[in-house]
Structure formats: C-alpha cells, structure tokens
Amino acid sequence: MSVSVTFGDERLAEQAAETARRLAAEGVPQALAGGDPTLWGPQAQQEAAVRLGWLTLPTTSRALLGEIGELVARARAEGLDHVVLAGMGGSSLAPEVITTTADVPLTVLDTTDPVQVGRALEDRLESTIVVVASKSGGTVETDSHRRIYEQAFRAAGIDPASRIVVVTDPGSPLEQAAREAGYQVFLADPDVGGRYSALSAFGLVPSALAGADVARLLDDAAEVLPLLARAEGNPGLDLGAALGAAALAGRDKLVLEDGLSEINGLPDWIEQLIAESTGKSGKGILPIVGADPNDTDDELIAGIDTDGAVAVHGPLGAQFLLWEYATAIAGRVLGIDPFNQPNVAESKENTGALLDRPELPVGTPILVDGPVEVYGELPGGQTPKDLSGVLTQLLEAIPERGYLAVMAYLDREGAFDVPTAEGASFDEMTEAWSAADPATLRGLLAIRTDRPVTFGWGPRFLHSTGQYHKGGPQDGVFLQITGAVETDIEVPGKPYTLGRLQLAQALGDQGALAGRGRPIVRLHLTDRAAGVARLLEAAREV
C-alpha cells in the first residue's frame, strides 16, 4: 500500500513545509499521535480529552469484527438483503462512502423528506434490516426513522427486534430504548466525536452488513498509524500543515476533487469533517464539493487520488485517518477547537420551538413565479419581477470573499424517478435525471459567478456545513428550497409529521442565519417536479 501527500503547487509546498517544520519543532506530531489533549489550548482541553479515541480505532475496532461477522451471517441466513441506515452526519457519511466505494447497496436515510423516506419504506420491507445509528441517541431525524420503521415492521407482522440494530454511545437514551425493546446494540467508543467515527462501530456495522470488507479498511488505516508520530515523512502532518497554512494565507476555500479516483464520494465525508471542525469563531475552511475550480486566489484544490495543489493518495481506510489527523493539525494551526460544533444546536433549538407552535410561521411570498413561491427579503430590498431576477440579486449579493450556499430540503433521489423513454441510452437517461435534479442548480449558478456555489441537501447539511454557515466567516448568501408534501408520514408517538419537521428545520435554520444578518431567501415549490424545472429554467436565464 502506498500512502502519500504530494504537492502540485510550489508556493503551497513551501508554506506547508515551513509550517510542518514549526509544528515538528514544537513536538506536535508526536504529542497528537500520543493523544495529548492540550494541543488546542486550555479552552479546548476538556473536550479534546474525550475526543481523541479515533487515533487508535484501526487497532481497537478490530475487537468488533467478531460480533459484526455474526450479525452479517445472521442477516444473510435470514435473507435480509435490504440494508437501511438511519443516521445523520457522522453516523452515515462514512458508511455511504465505504459502501459506494465497495460498490455494495446501502439505503441511507439522512433526511426528513417524506417522499424519500416513503420510498425506502416501500422497498422490500419483508427483507429489510435497519441500522439505527446515533452517537448522542437524541437526534430527531434518526429518532423519527426508528419510530417509523418500528411501526412499519409491526404493521407487517414482523418483530422489530429481529430487524433493528442500534449503534450508539454507552449510556445514551437510544441505548436505553434499544435495550428495553430487545434490539441488538453495538456500543461505540465514546471518546470519538461523530465526524471522526468512520473507523468505529458507526462506520463498520452498516458497511459490513451491506457487504463491504471492513477488516481491510482497518488494515489500510493501521498501516498509516506508525507514520503519524513522525516529524518527517508524516503524510498527516504534511496535509494538515498545508490546509492550515493555506487558510492562514487566505486560501480558505477547499475544492475537493476526486476525478477518476476509485474511492467514491469521499468529498462528502471530508466536507463534514472540515466544515464542522474548522468553521467557528468567525474562522474556517469552506469545503466545496462537486464543483469546478474558479481559479480565484482564495481557492485551494485538494485531490483525492488525483492531481491538486495538494493531493492525497492511498486507500479509503488510510484516507479516513489521514484527513482526521490533518484536520486536528489544521485546527492547531488556525487556533480553533477541532472537536466542538458550537453553532449546530441553534437551528435545532429553533426547530424545536417552531414545532411547539400550532402553525409554522411560513410568512407570505414576496413573489410567485409559476410553481415557485419566493419568501424572505432580498438583499437590496427590491423585489424583482421573476425568479431569474431573484437568482441574479442573490448572486450579486455575494461578498468579495464570500459564497452562495444552496440548501434543498427535498428528496435527494427523486430525480431517478423521472420517466425516461423506453430504450433510452445512458446519456439520454443522465440528461433526464439532471433536468429533474435540484442539484443541477448549483452548476447553473456557478457559471454565473466566480465565487463558490455550494449545494447541500437539508437537513443532512445541518449536521455538516451548517456549522460553518453559522460559525465560520460571515460572508455567505443563502438560498433555501422547500417543496410541497403530497403524502406525509406520521412520526409515531410524536405530534409532528416528517413534512412538518422538514419545513420546521428549514425555518429554524433560516432564523439562525437571518438572525446573523445573512441574506437568505426561501423558494417553495408548490409542485415539486414543475418547480425544479422552472428553477433550472430561471437559472439559465440569469
């Protein structure tokens, strides 16, 4: 196995080398590899003391392999061939990369979209096994999924205890509920934060059930371990020094490229790791996924097994550990605590308060353009005549070093349901999917500006880039998209439906962003399919 960090940019290589030398002289690599919690200053020390367990996971997680193997064998013997993972952020992003890279199917539920959850429920319930994964055990989305699946299994005459497996931290409310219900429980290492948990039970249990070789993942990570205490020839130090030094020098937009890499989807996982770890106290590195570089001077291109100003080569297990270590190093360089997420709770609290109200305060649209209603206040105060005018005004409002974030509280797989002509070629099908996919908006807007345009699915991004949006540099402009719900799903035992929760999540985050004075507009699609089509059409007219 070869693991390396290489530089395609001389200036960056020099800055990184200088920073790495300084860190080595301070004894940082050795101290980090040894789990020293004092590296991020006195304020971070208490949290860091219980957040460095990821450094030993490549060896400690091996103890889980026996029990995981037995679970996999049982699932196979019982013909449970549909693996569903309910988990947000760090509790699902790693398994998603592991299984897409291994090319094995896993249905990930990190959404409150009723259409998307409904599709999963209708898919092979009789042979479904659900992994409910939540470190805290209190995450509302995951709690809702558990309740919904319990009811669905019971209604189908299936004992939920034979189909629900839980991954959580010891002592969490989910552990208690799971024990009472008789579910199999995997307890994760509590000294590992969510976004650092790829090589813990959170990454391994669902991935193994789906058919990925998780022992191999640990082997590949274990090979990196001995390098991490080194002052020289330490790829984690080189990467962390590069990320930190570049950001300090103003290159704080991190374009993640994975070109023809065999590792599939790692940028989505890195996005959470970097955004939540660094985006706070008005500082941070903004990860940009799925976008072409703009060649601006605040951009840093990082390649995963492909070229870049900095490039990281190595198998997936090694990549996980390297990026985690590098993020901790970058945190030290930037002077932030890489283990907390101080602003995530705000939107959640807003959502909770909104759900207590009899009606959600949606407001009155300032403009209606066919199937798209526009809510909020446009920067500049004037209301344009149509949707493309709205998009133009948002693009014009992006500050010099800022960005536009598109946040779609919609069904992330909906585009694949679009009817395609019989006998359509793959290219024709791709074209049809792209024309029905809200994510297509990102690229259409990106070509109208040289500022970064990011795209996130709500509420998934709330557990990832949401921290950066609220805690990082206050130069974002925000575009929310919500959609009408035709068939809603009740959350058993709760006074809300998924649709209401989803809308409350959008409004809760809107409140947090608007409260910071950030420009934010919500587009509501009164007909989802027609709304996406109109939106993409309007973006082409900008």
Ligand SMILES: O=P(O)(O)OC[C@H]1O[C@H](O)[C@H](O)[C@@H](O)[C@@H]1O
């Ligand atoms: O695993 P859970 O406790 O359910 O948490 C899932 C996610 O929730 C929060 O929003 C955190 O900011 C994330 O870092 C975490 O990954």
